Amino acid sequence: MRICMASDFFYPSIGGVEEHVYNLSQMLLRLGHKVVVLTHSYGDCNGIRYVTGGLKVYYLPIKVCYNQCILPTAVCNVPMLRAVLLRERVDVVHGHSAFSALAHEALMVGSLLGLKTVFTDHSLFGFADLSAALTNNLLEVNLGMVNHAICVSHIGKENTVLRAKVAKHRVSVIPNAVDTALFTPDPYKRPGNDRINIVVASRLVYRKGIDLLAGVIPRFKNNPNVHFIIVGDGPKRDLLEEIREKTNMQDRVEMVGAVEHAKVRDILVRGHIFVNTSLTEAYCMAIVEAASCGLQVVSTSVGGIPEVLPQSLILLAEPDIDSIYSGILVAIERHRKSGFKTVNPNAANGHLASGDNGRGKRRHRRKVESDESQSIEDSLEAQNIHLKPILCPYRCNEMVETLYNWEDVALRTVKVYNRVIQERSFTTSELVVAVWQHGSWFLVFFVVAHFLMGLLEFWRPRSRVEPARDMQRLPS
Amino acid sequence: MVKKEKPKRAPWVKNLYSNREYPDNYTDASFLKDLRTNLHVRIYTYPEALAGATVLSNQISCITGFLILYQLLLSDRVTPTTILVPSCGVTGIGYLCYRGRSLSLALLGEDSKTLLTVVFFGYLFSPMLHTLTQAISTDTIYTMTFFVLLANLVFSDYGLDVAMVSKAISLNAAIFGAICLASRLLTSYHAFVLLVEAAVYFVLYPIMTEASWSPVFMVPIFAVCCSALYWISQPVLYLYASTIIFINFICPFIFVRLQQYKFNIHGPWDEAIVEENTDENLDENL
Known part of the structure; x- marks a missing residue:
């Protein structure tokens, strides 16, 4: 299976989401899947890099807006994201963190390309303050276009189901893990x-x-x-x-x-x-x-x-x-x-x-x-x-x-991937209805993105996108 | 051959390390059992909402009253002294009511000193303040005044503990508006009177209303403003009256009606609220 992890949060930045994306990707590679990571550039860290275990990371040339996140334009990065997803022949787009604009954009482009999409929510939100209300509304729109969501705790699932108005059977609970070989007592x-x-x-x-x-x-x-x-x-x-x-x-x-x-x-x-x-x-x-x-x-x-x-x-x-x-x-x-x-x-x-x-x-x-x-x-x-x-x-x-342990987390995540792979892709009309139901204000962005995708398909059809060569994984 | 019954799976537990026999998207009956809605929500009645709205109406009327005085000074219908003398009398009565039984000679001396300082320096600088914004066109002055008085309205303290409230911004905006308008008047004495009135309306009057405000006070205030506007400009009267009626009667009605749709969600995901340590309370907490 070919998986694309998309998030604004990845190394060299340090944090819980970064750890999760990195460790999950490494374990998926070990299980024989092809994984690429999509993130924005971090200073000198840009372009395509290979990290430990042959994990391919795209540090996209997108400017950071606030708190390590890109500006949520919804449409400006569509050509770049489409090119990467097609080049890597991705089956599943997996976005991480509700704060990540890049994750949301990659999921939308993935849905428009007919790919399967999974989203992992790593945080809890309230409902009262303005920032939470806006984030929740954006999350609601995006999860309307996503095949399955993953939360890291049962409370997280309850929170996500409430704030994104997503069906509870479409949300799985898969916790984080820790590398106990690194965190040993002494x-x-x-x-x-x-x-x-x-x-x-x-x-x-x-x-x-x-x-x-x-x-x-x-x-x-x-x-x-x-x-x-x-x-x-x-x-x-x-x-x-x-x-x-x-x-x-x-x-x-x-x-x-x-x-x-x-x-x-x-x-x-x-x-x-x-x-x-x-x-x-x-x-x-x-x-x-x-x-x-x-x-x-x-x-x-x-x-x-x-x-x-x-x-x-x-x-x-x-x-x-x-x-x-x-x-x-x-x-x-x-x-x-x-x-x-x-x-x-x-x-x-x-x-x-x-x-x-x-x-x-x-x-x-x-x-x-x-x-x-x-x-x-x-x-x-x-x-x-x-x-x-x-x-x-x-x-x-x-x-x-x-x-x-990460092996368990990866195996459970693969179960989710297998499940969404078997589902049929959303049609454009289904996506439009989903966006309309969850946030009609977003429809204008969605229509522009869809139009842009059509234009790109005409200008540079999928058949003409050169597939990326897979790096041979060295035996560990 | 007897079929062996499958062992009954252990009951689902709300933790992350059990439940191996259950799929990851399994939802138990206990799902959202800790959800609470509309905790600590106070439902307001129409009279309560009506009474609350009068605080805003009072502030609008205060600004309207000040602008009425400006118009009277500008059109020279009344002399500045005709405005200043009654204003001083009313302020004196207001001061006595405000201080009440706590009034003493020492306190009176302190307050008199403050008053004389403000009046003396105000009178001294009134020629300068009168000419300060004279070079700016009248249209610009009125536009600026509109926005600063709007800022006064927005940042005023209506008794709510919200981040937006700023007495300093509110007062400075009003005084800046008064200085802008002062340049349109005939003499520096006119400007001085307008600035004194600005101090009365935007400094002393709010202190008084904060100490003792009753929604009933809105009736005479509204009547006085309406009768004054009737002689100055009837379109402005209609605008003022409709604004006050809308804010004081229609808005509370809408607010009370919308309360039934209130849906505040609370649960274990809510951030715990703790008292933040500041320089003021740090020693107490230690």
């Missing part, structure tokens, strides 16, 4: 004494609940053995630094600043507890990465977070200072009851010795078997989380690998 990196390290890793913005964190930190002023390691940067950094100064906790609150994703693991393994104070989140990769590194997670119970991790790996708190503080105290108490600070990694079943720093790729990824995951759940849900000590960090990593 208990030796933790302090050996009674000190407890609490790690926070997120952008320091209002949406990530940094105001809550700023209220929680002073509560530990009189707990000299509790230390905070804060990873990330943003407009709220000044607030945290001010809190640190005012509470005289300079020696106990370490502000690491922005760190590239590959190095986050090195900081995570220094911690015992991971705190996430987000105010809204569709999935939250950070907590899964932290759990994979063996940290006890304390998180606000917002959005899709309660769906992500089993009870033994996470303590959920209400999005208020008192509740988060209580959650951290419970996590500290559970840590004191367990003794994994000095555990011997060799004792963990089949894990690498600490000399490898726990970062070597595992040769044989364990397949996600339903009975295995079920047994894990049964053992988890039955226990009283507040009394039981926390799990061994290596067991945490093992569990996360079983629950969330």
